[in-house]
Amino acid sequence: MTAILKRELKSYFLTPLGYIYMGFFLLLTGVFFTFMNLLSQSPQYTGFLGNVLFIYLFAIPILTMRLFSEERRQKTDQLLLTSPVSISGIVLGKFFAALALYLLTLVITVFYALVIAAFGELAVWETVGSYIGFIFLGASYIAVGIFVSAGTENQFTAALISFFSLLLIWIIDPIINIVPSDMMSGLIFAALIALLAGLFLYLNMRNLYLGIGVALAGGLLIVLLYFFKRDVFSGLIRNTLSWFSLNRRYTNFSLGMLKLEALFYYTSFSGLFLFLTVRLIEKRRWN
Numbered sequence: 001m002t003a004i005l006k007r008e009l010k011s012y013f014l015t016p017l018g019y020i021y022m023g024f025f026l027l028l029t030g031v032f033f034t035f036m037n038l039l040s041q042s043p044q045y046t047g048f049l050g051n052v053l054f055i056y057l058f059a060i061p062i063l064t065m066r067l068f069s070e071e072r073r074q075k076t077d078q079l080l081l082t083s084p085v086s087i088s089g090i091v092l093g094k095f096f097a098a099l100a101l102y103l104l105t106l107v108i109t110v111f112y113a114l115v116i117a118a119f120g121e122l123a124v125w126e127t128v129g130s131y132i133g134f135i136f137l138g139a140s141y142i143a144v145g146i147f148v149s150a151g152t153e154n155q156f157t158a159a160l161i162s163f164f165s166l167l168l169i170w171i172i173d174p175i176i177n178i179v180p181s182d183m184m185s186g187l188i189f190a191a192l193i194a195l196l197a198g199l200f201l202y203l204n205m206r207n208l209y210l211g212i213g214v215a216l217a218g219g220l221l222i223v224l225l226y227f228f229k230r231d232v233f234s235g236l237i238r239n240t241l242s243w244f245s246l247n248r249r250y251t252n253f254s255l256g257m258l259k260l261e262a263l264f265y266y267t268s269f270s271g272l273f274l275f276l277t278v279r280l281i282e283k284r285r286w287n
Contacts, residue, residue, distance in 0.1 A: 001089035004097070005100075012097070026105065029109055032055075043122065046126045046127065056166070057170060065159035067098065067145075068094070069150075091281070102142060106131070128256070129253040133254065137250050145162040150281055169247075173245055179238055181235040185236075187222070193218070194217075195215055198216075
């Protein structure tokens with residue numbers, strides 16, 4: 001994994017991509033900071049940090065778009081997959097390389113906070129909490145971008161899909177507020193999840209009986225829940241979608257509150273998408 005990490009970090013600075021990411025991010029954050037804090041003479045630094053979340057919608061796809069898609073395009077992924085490094089080591093190496101560049105660029109923005117502290121009154125704990133939240137939130141965004149990059153051969157396609165995936169995560173809170181929460185809607189949603197789970201296993205395992213078995217097991221579980229604990233279906237859609245709400249959990253950090261459940265959530269979210277990336281590459285390797 002260490003060899004992959006060093007290789008990817010080096011490639012970021014041997015190609016224009018690393019400089020494009022850093023320049024794009026620092027340019028936009030500099031513009032936001034200038035207009036929101038310097039020109040308006042406002043010490044509200046957390047308001048500036050809130051706008052950084054929006055910048056990541058565009059910046060993270062730039063950071064992750066070439067990690068796997070460029071390997072596939074140049075056919076160098078075959079050499080990588082036959083190397084002594086495990087697939088999980090390859091994925092983690094690329095993930096930590098992107099995360100390192102992300103953190104390096106984020107650290108530079110601490111200079112803005114020092115300016116506020118020198119000439120105004122900085123909300124220290126809110127600022128510290130926001131930066132801690134950025135670390136884990138950024139890791140989750142990067143994990144999504146790596147998963148998308150592993151499934152495409154064109155880095156620009158990977159960037160577009162990553163952008164729209166992160167945008168969907170960004171607007172998921174307004175979506176939660178408009179989806180139905182009645183029991184029947186939850187029941188239909190649960191049945192759909194069971195069918196999709198069976199279809200997913202069939203497409204990945206190429207085992208028809210396993211796919212049907214999982215779908216039927218899901219259907220049986222739905223029937224049992226309907227007769228013995230049917231209230232679980234009320235609000236099921238909202239509860240499921242809320243699991244993907246990354247920005248809502250960041251709010252606690254921006255208020256200076258460090259919650260272990262939020263840290264565990266971000267770690268689990270990143271781990272899930274990194275695991276899916278490993279499975280996706282393993283499937284392509286054996287095919």
